[in-house]
Amino acid sequence: xxxxxGTEEAxxxxxxAILAGAWVDRLPAIIAVIGLISGWQFIVTVFDVPTYIAxxxxxxxxxxxxxxxxxxxxxxxxxMEAIAGFLVGNTIAVLLAITFVHSRMAEKAFFPIAVFINxxxxxxxxxILVLIFGNGYTPKIVIAALICFFPTLVNMVRGLxxxxxxTLDLMRVLSATQTEVFWKVRIQSSLxxxxxxxxxxxxxxxxxxxxxxxxxxxxxxxxxxxxATYNFRSPLLYATVFMAALLAVTLFSIVxxxxxxxxxxxxxxxx
Amino acid sequence: xxxTATELKTEPTGQSHPDGSVAVAVDNLHVRFGSGAxxxxxxxxxxxxxxxxxxxxxxxxxxxxxxxxxxxIADLAPASEGDIKVHGGSPRHARESRDFAFVFxxxxxxxxxxAIDNVKLPLEVGxxxxxxxxxxxxxxxxxxxxxxxALPDELSGGMRQRVAxxxxxxxxxxxxxxDEPFGALDEITRDKLNEELLRIWxxxxxxxxxxxxxxxxxxxxxxxxxxxxxxxGTVKEYMPVDLPFPRxxxxxxxxxxxxxxxxxxxxxxxC
Ligand SMILES: Nc1ncnc2c1ncn2[C@@H]1O[C@H](COP(=O)(O)OP(=O)(O)OP(=O)(O)O)[C@@H](O)[C@H]1O
Ligand SMILES: [Mg+2]
Numbered sequence: 395x396x397x398x399x400g401t402e403e404a405x406x407x408x409x410x411a412i413l414a415g416a417w418v419d420r421l422p423a424i425i426a427v428i429g430l431i432s433g434w435q436f437i438v439t440v441f442d443v444p445t446y447i448a449x450x451x452x453x454x455x456x457x458x459x460x461x462x463x464x465x466x467x468x469x470x471x472x473x474m475e476a477i478a479g480f481l482v483g484n485t486i487a488v489l490l491a492i493t494f495v496h497s498r499m500a501e502k503a504f505f506p507i508a509v510f511i512n513x514x515x516x517x518x519x520x521x522i523l524v525l526i527f528g529n530g531y532t533p534k535i536v537i538a539a540l541i542c543f544f545p546t547l548v549n550m551v552r553g554l555x556x557x558x559x560x561t562l563d564l565m566r567v568l569s570a571t572q573t574e575v576f577w578k579v580r581i582q583s584s585l586x587x588x589x590x591x592x593x594x595x596x597x598x599x600x601x602x603x604x605x606x607x608x609x610x611x612x613x614x615x616x617x618x619x620x621x622a623t624y625n626f627r628s629p630l631l632y633a634t635v636f637m638a639a640l641l642a643v644t645l646f647s648i649v650x651x652x653x654x655x656x657x658x659x660x661x662x663x664x665x
Numbered sequence: 666x667x668x669t670a671t672e673l674k675t676e677p678t679g680q681s682h683p684d685g686s687v688a689v690a691v692d693n694l695h696v697r698f699g700s701g702a703x704x705x706x707x708x709x710x711x712x713x714x715x716x717x718x719x720x721x722x723x724x725x726x727x728x729x730x731x732x733x734x735x736x737x738i739a740d741l742a743p744a745s746e747g748d749i750k751v752h753g754g755s756p757r758h759a760r761e762s763r764d765f766a767f768v769f770x771x772x773x774x775x776x777x778x779x780a781i782d783n784v785k786l787p788l789e790v791g792x793x794x795x796x797x798x799x800x801x802x803x804x805x806x807x808x809x810x811x812x813x814x815a816l817p818d819e820l821s822g823g824m825r826q827r828v829a830x831x832x833x834x835x836x837x838x839x840x841x842x843x844d845e846p847f848g849a850l851d852e853i854t855r856d857k858l859n860e861e862l863l864r865i866w867x868x869x870x871x872x873x874x875x876x877x878x879x880x881x882x883x884x885x886x887x888x889x890x891x892x893x894x895x896x897x898g899t900v901k902e903y904m905p906v907d908l909p910f911p912r913x914x915x916x917x918x919x920x921x922x923x924x925x926x927x928x929x930x931x932x933x934x935x936c
Binding site: 567 | 739741760767771777786790817
């Protein structure tokens with residue numbers, strides 16, 4: 395018992411050490427960011443760059459303050475589209491991957507189509523989708539979903555197949571059914587692969603939503619970017635871009651936290 | 666065949682199955698891989714009887730078909746010709762009724778399951794009946810009491826292999842098929858696990874077929890040693906080991922033991 399308490403305490407102090415270590419690890423990055431922003435401010439001030447060409451960090455901050463309301467108003471649609479696209483695209487990809495792993499026929503029939511869809515530049519399909527789905531949320535969600543779809547499909551197929559032959563032998567000796575192999579082994583061994591893809595998707599879905607909003611949209615961060623550019627409202631443009639980045643970083647962090655919660659074992663399989 | 670049974674009967678084994686019944690009967694077994702010009706004959710006309718409750722070790726040059734023989738008995742590799750009977754029935758029937766368990770060279774633990782949950786895996790798949798051993802007791806039996814909650818990557822190689830043995834025993838198999846289970850372990854750990862295996866064998870009365878590359882291990886563990894010759898795999902000799910049970914590590918320094926290993930070494934040189 396005393397032993398268990400001892401190890402727990404050791405664990406806690408170890409965690410503290412790791413946390414402190416994490417800050418020390420990040421210190422160079424933090425200093426670099428502060429340095430870059432100061433440098434940016436310095437150059438803009440010294441060379442007297444006009445605000446519409448490149449606003450200084452202070453101008454951008456003012457842009458945030460002056461446009462807080464329209465920034466928030468346009469933030470929500472983009473957030474909604476990105477999340478909806480993320481969910482739809484990844485769900486379809488995961489379900490399709492499961493189908494592929496269970497049916498060689500399905501894989502042979504549909505994988506080439508998936509590859510073909512992936513080769514079309516998303517910017518090129520966006521107008522087509524807007525023509526088909528109109529001006530509402532739908533085309534943006536579809537574009538965000540499309541952009542998430544392929545990496546997740548490929549990784550998930552890889553993950554579901556990444557079960558060692560020895561483990562499959564073990565399951566066979568145990569007379570496990572395909573369904574049991576799927577639920578007891580394949581799902582778990584695919585998780586590290588899935589999360590590698592979801593991390594990519596968490597940032598690309600934001601790109602998808604914004605690209606969708608570039609084409610004849612009246613709302614969203616994408617539309618705001620177009621509007622601010624045409625009107626030379628550079629501080630607003632920069633502020634919008636930062637909002638978009640913030641959105642992507644937030645989604646990425648959520649996925650990372652979910653990954654840490656779900657995958658508590660070491661997985662050497664994923665690079 | 667009859668001589669096999671009588672020999673075993675007269676041996677001082679302390680075993681609970683002295684009735685001379687046969688656990689595994691292999692009759693003129695051929696196993697070939699591939700087809701046409703690239704056919705590999707792994708086993709050619711192998712016949713051997715494993716008495717119920719016996720501990721038989723298998724040794725032979727690399728590629729002589731030891732794993733293949735074990736896998737054929739376990740219904741993991743199909744027989745091209747000949748016949749295998751496990752307790753009088755087909756390997757498939759034996760597999761489905763959980764007559765045997767398999768221990769691989771790698772522990773093949775599921776990395777996301779802790780020790781106790783890995784031991785419980787066989788009880789969760791393959792339509793398991795109610796006759797099973799207590800997983801906690803088994804972990805105690807293999808010397809892992811108190812490490813129930815440890816994940817595989819928190820355990821040493823030897824400990825992982827112990828978990829694998831506990832997992833194999835959880836369904837109370839009548840036959841234990843072990844393919845170089847201690848091959849990747851250091852000598853001290855291996856000695857310890859050898860003694861433990863003998864103890865488990867005495868306590869459970871399980872029939873054990875044990876593949877190894879180590880001559881001392883084959884001699885120390887086996888009531889009989891099955892020596893296979895390579896190219897193609899055939900039975901070279903089915904040699905009884907005239908050492909009394911219970912055995913202990915000190916016996917390996919006796920003249921009798923050294924004579925036995927010398928004989929085995931000579932047989933292997935001829936293979
Ligand atoms: N799945 C397979 N496909 C093709 N050939 C195989 C297969 N499994 C085994 N073989 C061949 O059968 C022969 C016997 O292999 P096996 O693995 O049984 O040997 P082994 O005695 O266990 O060797 P080792 O001591 O190295 O483990 C080898 O020539 C091997 O190349
Ligand atoms: Mg082998």
